Amino acid sequence: MARVSAILKALSVAYRRDWTAFQSLAGNNFFLATVFFLGKAGSFIYLILGLVLLFPLSTDPLRKIPASRLALWPLEPREHRMLRVLSPWINPLTWVIAGLAIWTVGRTMTFGLWGLVAGIFAAGFLLSDLPFAPAQGLWRRVPNLPGPLNQLVRKNLREILSTLDFYCALILSLSAIGFRVARVAMPTVAIPTEAYMGMTLLVVLALSSYAQCLFGLDGEGGLSRYRLLPLRGWRLLAAKDAAFLLVALALTLPLAPLVGAGAACVALAIGHSPSVHRPRRQTRWRFSTGASIMNGIVQIVSMAMAASTIFTNPLVVLPCVAGWLVSLWWYGRELEKAQEK
Amino acid sequence: MISCRNLTRRFGDFTAVNGLTLDVPAGAICAFLGPNGAGKSTTVKMLTGLLAPTSGDVEVCGLDVTANPLEIKRRIGVLPEDLGLFDDLTVEEHLLLTGAVYGVDRKQTRARTSQLLHALSLEHGRNTFAVSCSHGMRKKTAFAMALLPNPQVLFLDEPFEAIDPVTAKIIRELLASVARRGVTVFLTSHILSMVERIATRIVMIRKGCMVWNSTVAELPQSLEDHYFDLVESPVVEELEWLGSARS
Numbered sequence: 001m002a003r004v005s006a007i008l009k010a011l012s013v014a015y016r017r018d019w020t021a022f023q024s025l026a027g028n029n030f031f032l033a034t035v036f037f038l039g040k041a042g043s044f045i046y047l048i049l050g051l052v053l054l055f056p057l058s059t060d061p062l063r064k065i066p067a068s069r070l071a072l073w074p075l076e077p078r079e080h081r082m083l084r085v086l087s088p089w090i091n092p093l094t095w096v097i098a099g100l101a102i103w104t105v106g107r108t109m110t111f112g113l114w115g116l117v118a119g120i121f122a123a124g125f126l127l128s129d130l131p132f133a134p135a136q137g138l139w140r141r142v143p144n145l146p147g148p149l150n151q152l153v154r155k156n157l158r159e160i161l162s163t164l165d166f167y168c169a170l171i172l173s174l175s176a177i178g179f180r181v182a183r184v185a186m187p188t189v190a191i192p193t194e195a196y197m198g199m200t201l202l203v204v205l206a207l208s209s210y211a212q213c214l215f216g217l218d219g220e221g222g223l224s225r226y227r228l229l230p231l232r233g234w235r236l237l238a239a240k241d242a243a244f245l246l247v248a249l250a251l252t253l254p255l256a257p258l259v260g261a262g263a264a265c266v267a268l269a270i271g272h273s274p275s276v277h278r279p280r281r282q283t284r285w286r287f288s289t290g291a292s293i294m295n296g297i298v299q300i301v302s303m304a305m306a307a308s309t310i311f312t313n314p315l316v317v318l319p320c321v322a323g324w325l326v327s328l329w330w331y332g333r334e335l336e337k338a339q340e341k
Numbered sequence: 342m343i344s345c346r347n348l349t350r351r352f353g354d355f356t357a358v359n360g361l362t363l364d365v366p367a368g369a370i371c372a373f374l375g376p377n378g379a380g381k382s383t384t385v386k387m388l389t390g391l392l393a394p395t396s397g398d399v400e401v402c403g404l405d406v407t408a409n410p411l412e413i414k415r416r417i418g419v420l421p422e423d424l425g426l427f428d429d430l431t432v433e434e435h436l437l438l439t440g441a442v443y444g445v446d447r448k449q450t451r452a453r454t455s456q457l458l459h460a461l462s463l464e465h466g467r468n469t470f471a472v473s474c475s476h477g478m479r480k481k482t483a484f485a486m487a488l489l490p491n492p493q494v495l496f497l498d499e500p501f502e503a504i505d506p507v508t509a510k511i512i513r514e515l516l517a518s519v520a521r522r523g524v525t526v527f528l529t530s531h532i533l534s535m536v537e538r539i540a541t542r543i544v545m546i547r548k549g550c551m552v553w554n555s556t557v558a559e560l561p562q563s564l565e566d567h568y569f570d571l572v573e574s575p576v577v578e579e580l581e582w583l584g585s586a587r588s
Contacts, residue, residue: 139429140468151430151438158429218427221471225425227391229442230414340393340410 003075004082007065012090014064027290030168030206033300061090149239156243159217160210162284166247169206172199173251180254194311200256201307204248204263208299209288211264211271214240216282216289223279227339234332240275241268241328262310262317263303265324270299272331276338342367342494342525343388348397350383357383359549361397365542370516370526372540374533376573380549381529382422382498388527389419389496402493415443418487420497424479425486428472432463432482435471436489443490450489457485460515462508476503484512488519495519497528501535513539537564547572 062070062083075083088094139161142154160166176199210216214237215223226236245264252260274280274291282288290296309316343365350358358380365371375381386392388399390410399406402416419425426435433454440450458464461481471479480503487495495516501509516526516539530536536543543560545553545568552571560567569575 139470140431148441148444150441151434152442154434155427155429162429217429221423221425222427224391224421224423225427228389228414228419228421228425230411231442232411340390340407 001079001082003073004079004086007073007083008086008090011061011064011087015061015090027209027212027293027296028165028287029209029290029296029300030165030202030287032293032296033202033205062087145242149235149242152236152239153242153246156214156240157246160207160243160247162217163210163282164285164287165207165210168287169203169247169251172206173203173255176200176203177254196256197259197307197311200252200259201263201304203251203255204260204267204303204307205300207244207248207251207264208267208271208303209290209296211244211267212274212290212295212299213280213282213288214244214271214275215279217284232332233335233339234328237272237276237328237332237335241324244268256311258314258317259307259310262306262320265317265320266302266306267299269320269324269327270295270302272327276331276335342369342402343371343527344400345388346398348384348387348399349395350380350387350392351395356549358387358394358546361546361549361551363544363551363554365525365527367525368520368523369542370520370528370540371542371544372536373527373529373544373546374531374536374568374572375529375546379546379572381546384546385419385422385496385498385527385529389417389421390414391421415490416492417494417496418490418492420480420483420487420495420500422498424483426471426479426483428470431468431470432474432478433458433467435482435486439486439489445490453489454485457489460511461485462511477505477508480504481508488515492524494525494527497526499530500528501530501532509535533565533568545572 139158142157142161144150145153147153176196179199180196215226218226229236245261245268248260248264248267249257252264274295278291280289280291290299306316306320310320343363346362348358348361349356361380361384373381373384383392387394388401388406390406390413393407401413404413404416406413430438436454436457437450439445440447440453445453458467461484463478463481463485466474466478469478471482474482480500484497484500487497497516500512500516504512513535516528520526520541528536528540537557540557542556543553543564544551553567557564562570
């Protein structure tokens with residue numbers, strides 16, 4: 001028992017130090033927008049909470065111990081079983097779920113909704129226990145692009161594909177496309193065209209936190225390689241932006257592409273500053289964490305303004321693109337200065 | 342080819358490198374030796390323009406490193422301490438990226454990539470993502486990236502660490518061969534036996550200060566003995582509890 005309690009104690013210290021999952025809640029634009037605009041939507045907010053907060057937090061604490069180390073320790077099978085049963089209780093969410101289960105029975109939360117939240121938690125827990133690796137075969141199929149920055153852009157695309165932001169945006173985009181297809185099948189159903197603008201904005205919004213932390217998934221090795229490459233700062237940023245724009249345009253093309261392009265340019269123009277001056281390390285398979293809530297609010301409001309203006313006057317996309325290009329040039333210089341320090 | 346005068350770098354009150362002055366001629370293989378934390382990597386970072394010196398001047402290929410950072414980057418190949426690899430690129434993609442960014446034409450890049458993958462026994466792992474590679478494979482990839490643009494100066498931070506003996510011999514012979522063709526090699530290493538075989542010049546640093554700078558021929562004794570005399574002597578503690586009855 002002494003061995004098990006020593007391991008659990010070390011695990012709880014390691015777990016307390018890992019606050020990135022909580023930060024991913026605070027700095028994610030999609031969550032912020034959801035709180036602002038959909039707060040009154042009842043159960044929807046719980047679903048978003050489940051997606052944004054519970055999933056990334058529902059990792060198995062035992063995974064913090066490298067498997068090879070765990071196998072080397074002289075533990076009895078009985079002690080392994082004890083660790084398996086006790087370690088989930090180091091995760092504060094296990095207690096939250098247990099507390100909710102007791103508190104919500106017959107109160108504000110229905111059994112069904114509670115089951116959904118618990119299900120997301122269990123799915124996250126079980127998935128994290130699998131020897132999960134990114135879809136390497138799929139990653140290799142990221143297409144080649146013309147130009148000398150091809151490999152950098154491909155790498156950046158793979159980085160975006162390993163954030164939950166992309167999958168959230170993909171679900172939203174596919175839902176909207178499905179809605180559009182259904183409308184063709186049922187021409188009597190009237191859908192205001194503003195709905196597509198709104199959905200497009202929501203798709204770009206789901207991606208936009210990543211624009212605040214463009215270098216977050218490069219790791220120490222990647223950042224030092226950037227400093228060694230004989231490339232101007234704006235070209236390094238352009239490779240990042242190209243990947244972001246490709247994803248944003250691909251997801252919004254069947255909805256309102258001009259609105260999508262304009263909103264993506266605005267998200268990048270505002271995101272360059274925190275990306276360069278306050279680079280924040282990100283974790284794969286979690287939602288991206290923006291630099292600050294204030295940055296997120298500025299990004300959301302600007303994107304919403306740009307989207308609604310482009311919707312009424314498509315030419316407004318031009319100043320959005322111009323603003324992005326100016327930001328690219330300016331923060332490219334800032335990136336060079338930051339690299340020289 | 343590499344020249345620095347009174348090169349100093351401070352981090353707050355701590356002086357990592359203190360008044361380093363040295364000249365490395367073209368075609369030399371200069372081994373920069375010292376214990377962990379002596380200031381070797383900080384010096385390499387300053388020589389390659391990755392870190393601005395607090396004071397002093399650095400010239401590489403006749404160019405001031407701080408005034409011409411881009412031009413310097415085009416002329417040097419670097420194997421950095423942390424290898425500088427992207428998790429999301431495969432071994433081969435790293436080399437293709439290097440060729441494209443350094444302006445090597447596509448055909449040449451493909452040919453050089455194949456040759457380097459073959460020479461460094463990386464062919465079997467060419468499609469492996471860097472994140473999934475062993476440390477040795479990662480090191481070889483970063484080394485191949487340093488060589489691919491055909492640089493005038495090579496800066497190698499611990500090139501022989503975590504490398505199998507066969508590849509270490511290949512790297513050693515590659516370096517000797519490029520040095521004969523005028524490429525300057527500046528390397529750090531803790532493997533003194535390897536350094537003794539390859540280096541033409543030895544520089545030793547201790548607590549940020551240079552304590553030795555000469556050609557290999559000018560060493561008064563074996564490199565290992567000289568290193569222990571000048572840099573640090575090993576103190577072997579007797580751990581009596583090891584091997585005794587278990588408590």
